[in-house]
Amino acid sequence: MEALGRFTVRWRWPIIAAWLLAASLSLLALPQVGSILRAGGFSADGIEAEEAFERYEQDFGAVGSPIQIAFHHDEWLVTDEAFAAEAARVLAPLAALPDVMRVSTYQDHPTQIAPGGHTAYATLFFDLHPDVAHRIVPELRERLEPSELDVHIAGSPVYYSDIQTLSESDLQRAETVGLPFALIVLVLVFGSVVAAGIPVLAGGASVVVGLALLWLFGQQVGFSIFALNVVTLVGLGLGADYSLILVSRFREELAAGQSVHDAVPRTVATAGKAVVFSGAAVLTGLASLMVFEFMMLRSIGAGGALVVLIAVAAATTFVPALLAVLGPRVNLWRVWRPRVGPQNGWARLARAVMRRPLPIFLSVSLFLVVLGLPFLHVRLNAPDARVLTPDSPSRVAYEFLRDEFGEGHQTPLFLVARFPDGALAPEAVAAQHALTRALEADPRVARVGGITALDPRITLEQYQLLYSYAPGIGDPWARALAETFTRENAAFMLVEPSVPATSPEA
Template sequence: MFRWRWLVISLWLAAGVVGLFAVPQVGSILRAGGFSADGIEAEQALARYEAAFGDVGAPIQIVFHHDTLRANEPEFVAQAMVALAPLSNLPEVTAVLPFWDQPAQVSPSGSTAYAMVTVDIEPEFAHHIVPALRENLGPTDLDVHVAGAAVFYADIQALSEADLQRSEAIGLPFALITLLLVFGSIPAAGIPVLAGGASVVVGLAAIWGVGQFTSFSIFALNVVTLVGLGLGADYSLFLVSRFREELADGRTTAEAVERTVATAGRAVVFSGLAVLTGLSSLMIFEFMMLRSIGVGGAIVVLIAMAAATTFVPAMLAVLGPRVNAWRIWRPRLGPRNGWGRLAHAVMRRPVPVFLGVTTFLVVLGLPFLHVRISAPDASVLTTDAPSRQAFDLLRTEFGEGHVAPLFLVSVFPEGPLSAEAIAAQHRLGRALKEDPRVARVRGLASVDDRITLPQYQLLYRDAPAIGDPYVRAIAGTLARGNTSVMIVEPSVASISPEVGELVAAIREYRDAEGLDLLVGGGGAGLTDFVDRLYTDFPKAVAIILSVTFVVLAILFRSIVLPLKAVLLNVLSLLASFGALVLVFQDGWLSNVLRFEPLGFIEATLPIILFALLFGLSMDYEVFLLSRVKEAYDEGHSNTDSVAIGLERSGSVITSAALVVIVVCLAFVTADIVLIKAVGLGAAIAVFVDAAIVRSLLVPATMRLLGRWNWWAPRWMSGTHRGLR
């Protein structure tokens, strides 16, 4: 590395310059959605519906509201016509279904109505047309909102990009200030910032390239940036600290670089593998949203590892002793040998420390026992986001269930208008209307409660010649071939537990009655999404735990140390999960953090945090135990090795954790609750891990385990001293 230092720096600078041109294009590859998968019933229901009725595309609602005018008044209709007229000129718009032809699109109060706009764009990219729709609406005195899934994702992308710029503007300067206080030298502090920035820029450019061949979710952008910035700075800090230590021991620049790469660089590789394992586990999920975070995260981790083991050593080789130049004043924190004294103090009373800290972490995690998991809707956005305002207006004016109704798609071999089919649909409709979780039902045999079953059968007996024009329109809308659809509007929000119970009840009724019926739509899709997520989550956990165990066993040539590390990491993460429930579900600190409590934890949050933080927390375990193992291999006892290892790494681990916490807290300023929660959850987990687990629980457990820390089968211990 020393010999090729200028070439390495040149290559990284070239990659950074190329990356700067690619980064602005990253938004073009981001896709909406990512919460569906083949094989779940809600998707099968949608496929059945589209096979019979045609592609639903990406419907967008243009919502009109006026405090005094009513939607059936000529002035209201005329104003709406003026607003809608320019949309037909957009080539992507295929149809506009106005509210004056569809009574169901007018609210019960009459003050709100919406037109349905269909566009000829894949649903994953439909959010790209939203700005054009907003710009092309004609002038009107009505309040106009644009609503729908595409609008939600358009706002998510806009807010994500704004959140990212804000987080970087806050995080990088504060990270630099933190590093200046840690190192007391401008060059030493600047290297981790450069490495972190390079990891993000080159990583996002690589994602843009990979995005030409695979899908990336809108939600992946900020999570991937947080990982790249945090790990890039984190790993670099460990190398810079070790390099300065080697220089202080009297080694030349070349020797110090070689020794740094061989020790801290090796630890970075194994630590990076742990993080890589965690994020790569997200690829086993069927949902594009999680897979893209896994792919993007893995790419950025590899680049952060490469930057730490090539770019950073090259910069250190060029600077040499000048890494300590341009000294600045910094406060001295704590007494000399403070970490060693702390380790000895803990190991003198390992049982009380172990029991006390473990109890504290378990208590922190207890709120997770009452966690409520749900999928996101527009409520994850701030109340001033345009799509959130439209969502709230529709929910208020039309009812909770109208925004995201359930649709029941049935197949009847004899046809949906046959007497037997009408009887089955009539029984189902009556059962649904009696359920308090249902607000209204639209179906072939649910037109009017005053109509009896024999009358429905008589109405539909001669389908082509149905006399009643309204019933004829209903039949044309809800029946096609041998397929019928029933629209069910719940009386509560689609993300509520009651809707999940309603979906389960409908499916139980279907099975009991022997109907060929599939349940899809809002609440069904959310229920199936969460169920499939947490069916696959144990597999991801098993992969993370087992691969991390194997990697650490290879690094430390021990069975006990990796097992202890895995168990302590799980305990640390559970404590942070408990804190997230208190904050984002129960609303603690919601005023301080500027968000509206959701009343639930977004379904992907525990999975993303477990995958990310298990590896990130393992960083500090790897660096601490690497120094402990060095001391043990030098001939020190188990107790002295722990004290020496903590003394050598304690301040560095604390400093690295502080930098990561600063970066994560910068993402807490995000307007999107999911990103805010990831930032806060990561900050809490890193704080608990570095301040409590590594400084107190690790020394206590290693003292209790004694020589068994180093036990390994003879075949894997090699030249290691093993038990003694």
């Protein structure tokens, strides 16, 4: 490590120039980072949900990416001509988008009408992979015209679009608020504006270069939307933290009478070694996420590991080069003069701990155990719109539809089955009827959709008679259910939970 320190002293100006050039070029890539981020990432090959989805697509065709356009009026009913005309006018330019596969209107599917009669929605199915469907949302919102109806856009693509928007705004907030706040704290620690500015500069460079590399590697592999926050958080935190350690050690070496040419190598050989070992530990932890099959975890692990390498590189090359250029001027623009060396407050605290190691160990351990007790009752759920701010459009739409249609209407469970003699054979109808009645009796189920959910008063024998001649089903509602929920030997059912879909009860 000392050899690395001497290298940075000798080549300090080229090293600084290389980092500044990399950061400048990285700034050009920042606006494009969002283009490589993918939504979802919570499924993996081999799990039951993925197998059911693949079976559904094999039997019923591609699902597409659904987005709901909800309409509401306090006075008009959905059956009023004014409501229908206004909803059709608003829907027309949205349905004309080139990626729209089909449109499911509330006139064709009465389940899309709320019980109160003042709210309904249409569903647009987009021929886009769910991981990239969120990119259509900005254009969808641009085409949304003013209306006498209250109009909301909901669905997973909308949720992930808002996640990306908030993540990008958080990044801007980190730059405009986080970095100045970190500078103030570091000024109080170092007592010098110049010394405090070095960790901030290194942390900012780590974030910018890390995001640019994320965009570069994202041309070949997919990264989750959530990786953006991880790269920003880890890059800023570790970049500033590791640089702080080196600056502090360098000032101590200068205070001990070392020359700049000797202080920098000693700093890298001591504090730099600690930074490398710390970075290796953090890197190992984040890289372990890459063994998981879920794309979301893999991308967080890859993005985090990438920015850790950048932060360590900045701390062991960029910072020493800056220190070699500044030398004693690292203490310029003093705000106050902190005590440097073994007599400062931190050293006295360390000696106090060493004098009474066992009592302090037991008291701190007890304190940490008490802090950790609430986690024994933690309930882990998949994220949904409730993780967004209350004023986010997708959360407003999510809560509006939840209040109008019920808790699980937007996130139903799919049950897919195959029957050797056909989905409308008497034995198949009997199996679906038994399952429908069992699910309807469960208090956690709000509603069941399927060919035997037409009317609870209809008996099994009547259902079997109703579907006995599939090509000529006389009842229009039964025919619509059969066309929706069956395909030759396959059938599926929709189960709307009465509890949040991401809860353990569901």
